[in-house]
Amino acid sequence: MAKPARPETLAERWDARAPERRLLLWVLFAIGAGFLMVLGALPKDGIAVRWTDLVPPLGFALAFCAAHLLFVAAGFRGDQLLLALVAFLAGIGLLAQFRMGVYAGAGLTLAHLLLPAGVMLLALLAVALMDGRYRPLAAGMWFWAVLSLAILIFVLTTGQRFRGAVYGAGFITPTEGLKLTVVLFAAAWIDRHAKALAKWHTPIPFPPLRAHWPLALFATLLLGLLLVQRDLGLVLILGLALLLQLTAGTKRVGYLVYGALAAGAAGYAVLQLFSHGQRRVASWLDPFADPTGAGWQVLQGLSGMYAGGLWGEGFSQARPRYAPIAESDFIYAVVAEELGFIGSALLLVFFALLCWRLILIAARAKSPFGMLTATGIASVFTVQTLLNVGGVTKAIPITGVTLPFISQGGSSLLVTCLALGLVLAISDGEPKPLKKKTAPARTASTRRRRASAA
Amino acid sequence: MDLLNTLFQSAPWGPLRFGLHVVFLLAAAFVLRQMQDLRAVVGLKHLAKPRAGFAAAGLVAVLGFAAVLAYQATWQLSGTARPDLIAFMQLHDRRQFNPAHWIERGRILDVAGTVLAESRVVQTDAGPTAQRHYPFGPDFAHVVGYADPRFGTSGVEAAANIQLNGGKPDSLKDWGELGRQILTQGKRPKGNNVTLTLDAALQRLAVERLGERAGAVVMLRPQDGALRVLASTPSFDPNRIDADLFLHADPRARLLNRATAGLYPPGSTFKVVLAADALDRGFSARIHCPADGWTTSGHYRKIRDHEYYEARRAGRSWRGHGRIGLTTALVESSNVFFAQLGVYLGHEAFRATTERFLFNSRISIGAGDSRRQFLRTGRIPTIPSSDRYGLAQASIGQGKVLATPAQMALIAAAIANDGVAVRPRLVGGEQPVAAGRFMQSGTAAKLRSMLRQAVAEGTGRGIETPGLAIAGKTGTAENPFGAPHSWFIGFAPAERPRLAFAVLVEHGGYGSTAAAPIARDLLLLAKQRGHLP
Incomplete structure (x- = not known):
């Protein structure tokens, strides 16, 4: 045994999470410096700085400190980098949102509460499901499947159209929840049927279709309904996550090959059927063909980036308002304009590190279900980030997905927090095998109860 | 709070802000460094050994980010190498600090x-x-x-x-x-x-001579299409553009380039097109032209010659041209002759001719590297074969026939250049490109002598100037908005033409009195400036 199962005393636990604390404090320091700059730009626009302007950064800092203390109290063994990485990304998101005037209203609003609430959810979920307690989630396999379809049908029947996509009541996007429920269903199902799914036909390598039909039916129904909603971004995210989970669960790279073929054919068919998708591809290939119409948003974003150059104009010094929906889908263009290429490269390094870390947790997860869940969440997070950043920089067509932690959007933020909380719980590892005695697990849970009571 | 507010508005805030920016970037970089240092401590050793294949997946993800970043650099850092982007920003970007505006x-x-x-x-x-x-x-x-x-x-x-x-x-x-x-x-x-190929002195004179009147002057070298004058009035001052200019309500349409986009009935200048087609077909007959005019059917007003109206105004009587051939008809600009000629040649011939003369299209006048400039040629709808009166009207450049001054100049240039129209161009140093053959070489030669005769002894004799040998055709185009438009198209010198031109004065009256003198003055100056022998 290289490491003790779980630190016993509070002092040990405090020491055990020293790396996380150190990183978190530096991140908070950096974000604090950034916030001072954003704040300093307010008088320039004729707005006096008020006490309430300090609420968002304080709430942000307190939430992450509380999350860290919760981990210490619970003797949490999970990943120590994740919280700091999330703090940096969420901090940049906070600065960008503040700069775009999301918190400009007088008094406290729901927006002030959202980020702290998300961070607390993340920490609480991680602690609640640590020590292998996430595994019962696999038992609710059909619950996740039914919930996924129910969300979709609910949105399709009651939702309202806005900018070509369907939203639930009050611009909440319930479909964000699919990123969690679909991943959980797929992880549970693949975990249960891994053997059958790995049995490929010989000599012509072909997946066993009979073992597949429940998953195939679910995926077809789900992606089909999403297509009806014209949510191409989510189709891509979930489709890729399913394929990667299948591949990881069965160690059959062939799933990726057939998946790529199927995706190519499906993508072609979709483009033939939906003029909406065709227009996006056309404006991606040549935005200058219709610069004031279809190409306007991406070109304004790129203009801002060009204006920002290598070093950027500085926090709150640029004029990112010219790109439509800048605070949501195009927030990356705002960051690139104000922080320059250097700043956006830094942001992408943090994103890449977070993705890398999620993939590492998946690679090392002890239980197959944990591995599959972490794989799904890592895929969703990575694909979503790349789709957004690629779309804004015109590397790929715009798919209309949000940038995790940075874009404005409550549903997206809460779901991402829950998903990362789940991965953190998985990274905590499994309880000691039964033969060793159950005592440590019990003391841990009593300690946790005591800590949360205090 | 007040302290913060005063700090943010004080002078040292500028450098302080810059310092904070540096501190922010350094702190973020330091976090990355720490993660590197701590990687042994925070390794997830209590978990299982890494499964195979995930490292490859992680690598793919990281490569994805690197690829996006590299592509972003081609816009953000070397955007100068993307002319489309620069042009877009100059046109549509309102960020004052955008280097595209500097x-x-x-x-x-x-x-x-x-x-x-x-x-x-x-x-x-x-x-x-x-x-x-x-x-x-x-x-x-x-x-x-x-x-x-x-x-x-x-x-x-x-x-x-x-x-x-x-x-x-x-x-x-x-x-x-x-x-x-x-x-x-x-x-x-x-x-x-x-x-550019333009000559500022000629252009200035053209604008000056047009004066307060609306109109256009186009002058070009027939052999290679080099435009010397492309003037349009009324105009606007590009040094002081105001938003009113772009309102559709602008009654003077100052934004409209009348030379390349203004559609006018060409009147008698259009007769050279009919004449070219007739000569190409070997037409050499004489046509009887009654003094009190000719029409296709009793229901329609008679088409008459200008001499008829002049005589009637003066209380005299006019005995008519009688039986005349093409040369006399063109020199004297006989409406009665050309109306009959057009109907004689027929609808199909008319349609084919307008097509050969590139009507209903646009011609590029500049191989611009980001946007092309075009001239509109004109608009001649298909005349139904039952509408013979419409064809008669169209044959004298009235009715449904509309042409731009640039197109009429191009027709004059084609006559001057042995029947081949060379695409007009604005930027120097380009290779001449043929726009099309409008007529046979022999036809062009015959027309040259006829048009010379029209100035020497016909409708254009008022501007006959020794030493210039101007050849041309006047036009007095009736229109529903007021006095007739005054046209003069032609070239000089008649034998070996070096310049072709079209002058249009909106509501200027007779072609011979308003438009033709402008052309003569321009040719005189052109000779001084060495554009003519």
């Missing part, structure tokens, strides 16, 4: 090197900005256009935008310069000059 655009010069447009760097609140200056004000407004941070670009400014901005970097030195600009943020590229 570019010192190249100058636009005329054939003699006279400056038509240049950039001057002026200091503004937002820092140094390049401002465009047009020494001739409204004289070249339509053709040269404007480059305005608020209203965008037009004309040559738009067509040659990329070259004026400095062009694409295509040598190692250019790329080195680009790298320097990226690192030092000294993005102040200087553009390249564009030399």
Whole structure:
């Protein structure tokens, strides 16, 4: 045994999470410096700085400190980098949102509460499901499947159209929840049927279709309904996550090959059927063909980036308002304009590190279900980030997905927090095998109860 | 709070803010460094050994981010190498700090090197900005256009935008310069000059002679299409553009380039088109032209000659042309003859002729690198074969026939150039390109002598000038909006033409009194300036 199962005393636990604390404090320091700059730009626009302007950064800092203390109290063994990485990304998101005037209203609003609430959810979920307690989630396999379809049908029947996509009541996007429920269903199902799914036909390598039909039916129904909603971004995210989970669960790279073929054919068919998708591809290939119409948003974003150059104009010094929906889908263009290429490269390094870390947790997860869940969440997070950043920089067509932690959007933020909380719980590892005695697990849970009571 | 507010508005905040920016970047970089240092401590050793294959997946993800970042750099850092983007930003980006607005655009010069447009760097609140200056004000407004941070670009400014901005970097030195600009943020590229074929002196005279009247003058070299004059009045001052200009309500339509886009009934100048078709077909008959006119059917008003109306106004009687041939008809501009000729040749011949003369299309007049400039030729709808009166009207350039001054100049140039129309062009140094053959070489030669005769002893005799040998055709185009439009198209010298032209004066009355003298004055100056032998 290289490491003790779980630190016993509070002092040990405090020491055990020293790396996380150190990183978190530096991140908070950096974000604090950034916030001072954003704040300093307010008088320039004729707005006096008020006490309430300090609420968002304080709430942000307190939430992450509380999350860290919760981990210490619970003797949490999970990943120590994740919280700091999330703090940096969420901090940049906070600065960008503040700069775009999301918190400009007088008094406290729901927006002030959202980020702290998300961070607390993340920490609480991680602690609640640590020590292998996430595994019962696999038992609710059909619950996740039914919930996924129910969300979709609910949105399709009651939702309202806005900018070509369907939203639930009050611009909440319930479909964000699919990123969690679909991943959980797929992880549970693949975990249960891994053997059958790995049995490929010989000599012509072909997946066993009979073992597949429940998953195939679910995926077809789900992606089909999403297509009806014209949510191409989510189709891509979930489709890729399913394929990667299948591949990881069965160690059959062939799933990726057939998946790529199927995706190519499906993508072609979709483009033939939906003029909406065709227009996006056309404006991606040549935005200058219709610069004031279809190409306007991406070109304004790129203009801002060009204006920002290598070093950027500085926090709150640029004029990112010219790109439509800048605070949501195009927030990356705002960051690139104000922080320059250097700043956006830094942001992408943090994103890449977070993705890398999620993939590492998946690679090392002890239980197959944990591995599959972490794989799904890592895929969703990575694909979503790349789709957004690629779309804004015109590397790929715009798919209309949000940038995790940075874009404005409550549903997206809460779901991402829950998903990362789940991965953190998985990274905590499994309880000691039964033969060793159950005592440590019990003391841990009593300690946790005591800590949360205090 | 008050302390913070005063700090943010105080003078040291500027450098302090910069310091904070540096601190922010360093702190973020330091976090990354710490993660590197701590990687042994935070390794997830209590978990299982890493499964195979995930490292590859992680690598793919990281490569994805790297690829996006590399592609982003091609816009953010070397965007100068994307002329489309620069043009877009100059037209549509309202960020004052955008370096695209600081570019010192190249100058636009005329054939003699006279400056038509240049950039001057002026200091503004937002820092140094390049401002465009047009020494001739409204004289070249339509053709040269404007480059305005608020209203965008037009004309040559738009067509040659990329070259004026400095062009694409295509040598190692250019790329080195680009790298320097990226690192030092000294993005102040200087553009390249564009030399046009226009002659500023001729253009100025044309605008001056048009004066307060609305109209257009086009003058070009028939052999290679080099445009010497492309004037349109009324105009606007590109140095001071105001939003009123862009309102559709502008009653004077100052924004309209009448030379290349103004559609007018060509009147009698259109008879050269009919004459060319008749000569191509070997037509040599004489047609009887009654004094009191001719019509296709009793229901329609008779088409009569101008002499008939003149005589009636003077209380005299006119005995008519009688039986005349094509030459006399063209020299005297007989409506009765050409109406009958058109109906005789028929609907199909008329349609084929308008097609051969490139009506109902547009011709590129500048191989601009970012946007092309075009001239409209005209608009002649298909005349139903049952409508013989419509065909008779169209044959004398009235009715449904509309043409631009540039197209009429191109027709004159084709006659001058043995029947081949060479695509008009504005930018010097381009290879001449044929737009089409309008008529046979022999036809062109016959028309040249007929048109010379029209000036020497026909409708244009008022401007006959010794030594110029002007050949041309007048036009007096009836229109529903007021006095007739005055036209004069032609070329000089008649035998070996060096310049072809079209002059249009809106509601100017007779072609011989308003338009023709302008052409003569321009030719006199052109001779002085060496454009004519």
